[in-house]
Amino acid sequence: METIWDTPENSELIDGEVIALRTENKTRALIYVPSPLTEEQSAALQTFSNLAALALQRILLAEDLEASRRLSETEQLRSALLSSVSHDLRTPLSSIIGSASSLLEYQEKLTADDQKQLLLTVLDESQRLDRHIQNLLDMTRFGQGKVTLNRDWVDIRDIIASTLYRLRDALDSCHLNISV
Numbered sequence: 001m002e003t004i005w006d007t008p009e010n011s012e013l014i015d016g017e018v019i020a021l022r023t024e025n026k027t028r029a030l031i032y033v034p035s036p037l038t039e040e041q042s043a044a045l046q047t048f049s050n051l052a053a054l055a056l057q058r059i060l061l062a063e064d065l066e067a068s069r070r071l072s073e074t075e076q077l078r079s080a081l082l083s084s085v086s087h088d089l090r091t092p093l094s095s096i097i098g099s100a101s102s103l104l105e106y107q108e109k110l111t112a113d114d115q116k117q118l119l120l121t122v123l124d125e126s127q128r129l130d131r132h133i134q135n136l137l138d139m140t141r142f143g144q145g146k147v148t149l150n151r152d153w154v155d156i157r158d159i160i161a162s163t164l165y166r167l168r169d170a171l172d173s174c175h176l177n178i179s180v
Contacts, residue, residue, distance in 0.1 A: 017042070019049050023057040074142060074149065081139040088132050092125035099125070128170065156180055 017037060021029040031049055099118040107115065157180055164171065 017045075019045060021049055021053050021056065023053050023060065028053070028056055070149075077149075078139050078142045081135060081142070084135070089129065089136075092129040092132070095125040096122050096129070124170070 015036075016032060016034040019031040019033070020027045021031060029052075031045070033045060037045065099121040103110070103115060103118050110118070160178060160180070164176070
């Protein structure tokens with residue numbers, strides 16, 4: 001506990017005691033008691049201010065811990081996204097390269113249907129690659145702090161419906177059986 005304004009020139013301005021609430025060598029608040037205190041009251045006030053300082057320090061530590069937890073979760077999400085994207089970028093790129101090189105090398109030997117199928121493969125895989133690149137850009141925004149997590153309870157059916165809508169072209173030839 002630290003008493004403020006204990007110099008003679010300042011003591012005339014304040015009739016009572018001002019006590020600093022300190023945590024980690026920082027004054028966080030001031031307690032002003034307007035009238036002179038007895039020794040017992042002063043000891044009680046000192047105990048109260050020490051307990052208040054400890055409570056305040058616990059609150060500050062809890063806030064720091066929560067901020068660290070959020071930072072850790074964001075980093076884990078970013079790492080998982082990067083791992084997924086880096087792995088998945090090679091697959092569509094390989095298909096695009098393979099289809100394009102087949103068209104160039106064997107164009108005369110391929111039927112019109114085969115050429116069309118190879119071009120569709122290039123288109124589908126290019127769109128898939130575009131989705132992966134968008135995920136990579138999103139991950140970059142996470143790292144820069146431009147995207148914040150907004151957590152809320154959501155019905156799993158809404159998530160499934162949104163995912164199916166976004167992947168409708170890729171899943172066009174698939175039969176899905178979803179049970180929630």
